Amino acid sequence: MSAAAATAGEWPLWEVFVRSRRGLSHAHVGSLHAPDAEMALRNARDLYTRRQEGVSIWVVPAAAITASSPDEKDAFFDPAADKVYRHPTFYAVPDGVEHL
Amino acid sequence: MTEPAPTPVTPTAVTPTRDPRISYDAGTYALRLGDDALVLAQRMGEWVASAPQLEEDVALANIALDLLGQARPLLSYAGSLLPGADGAARSEDELAYLRDERDFTNVQLVELADNGDFGRCVARLLVFSAWQQELYASLAGASDDTLAAVAAKAVKEAAYHRDHATQWVLRLGDGTAESHQRMQAAVDAVWPYVEELFEPDAVTSSLAAVGMAVDPASLRDPVLGYVSAVLERATLAVPSTRVRHSGGRHGIHTEAMGHLLAELQHVARSHPGASW
Numbered sequence: 396m397s398a399a400a401a402t403a404g405e406w407p408l409w410e411v412f413v414r415s416r417r418g419l420s421h422a423h424v425g426s427l428h429a430p431d432a433e434m435a436l437r438n439a440r441d442l443y444t445r446r447q448e449g450v451s452i453w454v455v456p457a458a459a460i461t462a463s464s465p466d467e468k469d470a471f472f473d474p475a476a477d478k479v480y481r482h483p484t485f486y487a488v489p490d491g492v493e494h495l
Numbered sequence: 496m497t498e499p500a501p502t503p504v505t506p507t508a509v510t511p512t513r514d515p516r517i518s519y520d521a522g523t524y525a526l527r528l529g530d531d532a533l534v535l536a537q538r539m540g541e542w543v544a545s546a547p548q549l550e551e552d553v554a555l556a557n558i559a560l561d562l563l564g565q566a567r568p569l570l571s572y573a574g575s576l577l578p579g580a581d582g583a584a585r586s587e588d589e590l591a592y593l594r595d596e597r598d599f600t601n602v603q604l605v606e607l608a609d610n611g612d613f614g615r616c617v618a619r620l621l622v623f624s625a626w627q628q629e630l631y632a633s634l635a636g637a638s639d640d641t642l643a644a645v646a647a648k649a650v651k652e653a654a655y656h657r658d659h660a661t662q663w664v665l666r667l668g669d670g671t672a673e674s675h676q677r678m679q680a681a682v683d684a685v686w687p688y689v690e691e692l693f694e695p696d697a698v699t700s701s702l703a704a705v706g707m708a709v710d711p712a713s714l715r716d717p718v719l720g721y722v723s724a725v726l727e728r729a730t731l732a733v734p735s736t737r738v739r740h741s742g743g744r745h746g747i748h749t750e751a752m753g754h755l756l757a758e759l760q761h762v763a764r765s766h767p768g769a770s771w
Binding site: 430433434437438445 | 658
């Protein structure tokens with residue numbers, strides 16, 4: 396925690412990822428404030444897994460995340476729109492595969 | 496607290512063949528442990544919306560709800576073993592809301608007012624949860640099925656409460672000069688109430704002899720060992736005070752207790768039998 400943040404009485408922001416059960420990926424569930432990583436993990440347990448939502452938690456400093464910009468949306472995402480051959484729709488999905 | 500309580504552990508029916516003396520002692524013991532949990536749940540609940548951060552509000556509320564969840568089956572069980580004057584079992588609500596101060600048998604440690612001092616809150620929680628964790632770990636193997644079931648479920652909760660308190664004591668004790676001084680003052684304030692947790696009496700002795708209770712004196716070394724190690728890591732001194740306050744198990748309470756009960760009980764007493 397930086398000295399500036401400490402004197403301002405504000406804790407840094409953390410992003411929380413929870414794996415709901417084995418076999419699934421961690422998914423982003425929200426964010427919280429905490430003075431350090433250990434406390435962030437505990438706060439995440441208290442805020443986001445009170446109703447048995449998870450078996451594993453990751454916390455990441457929000458400042459460590461580099462995000463795509465809404466301004467770049469067109470160039471980033473639109474070119475994928477007409478490339479139907481990238482979807483595995485020409486294959487039969489075996490029975491019992493839930494999370495392909 | 497509007498949140499649905501966790502599934503209560505169903506109290507075992509009173510075994511007719513059980514020695515009435517043992518039955519009475521078991522009821523007294525369950526009442527003590529239930530009162531400890533109920534009164535601290537009330538104290539922790541006072542922090543909701545007053546903790547240093549929203550995240551801590553939720554953490555302390557979770558702990559309060561865990562404690563309330565422990566108190567309920569313990570009080571129900573006590574009520575089944577310690578019937579009222581009419582011979583009928585007393586309900587958990589009757590025991591929580593309609594007893595007077597002298598009938599509460601919690602240790603004085605849990606009733607102490609924090610007065611908005613977060614250091615006091617975590618200092619008390621450190622000692623109490625370290626004690627509860629050791630107690631429940633042993634009690635889970637008790638020969639009384641109801642007490643063993645409550646303990647087996649609650650031991651994991653107590654372990655988490657202890658961890659939460661530990662984290663804060665380490666950070667505040669080994670933090671700034673100001674936080675260190677205030678954390679030390681909080682530990683000093685709580686310390687005269689610690690030894691009461693380890694006092695055996697006729698009730699615990701008679702039950703421990705038949706494997707139904709944990710001898711409080713046996714918890715002293717592991718609990719103080721854990722707490723002292725945390726204080727040391729937090730650069731805090733273990734207080735050397737010889738002052739000991741005691742009497743909670745026999746209904747002797749501090750000034751703070753009456754105020755706590757007034758808040759806890761006034762709705763139930765002003766509107767008898769009301770439901771919402």
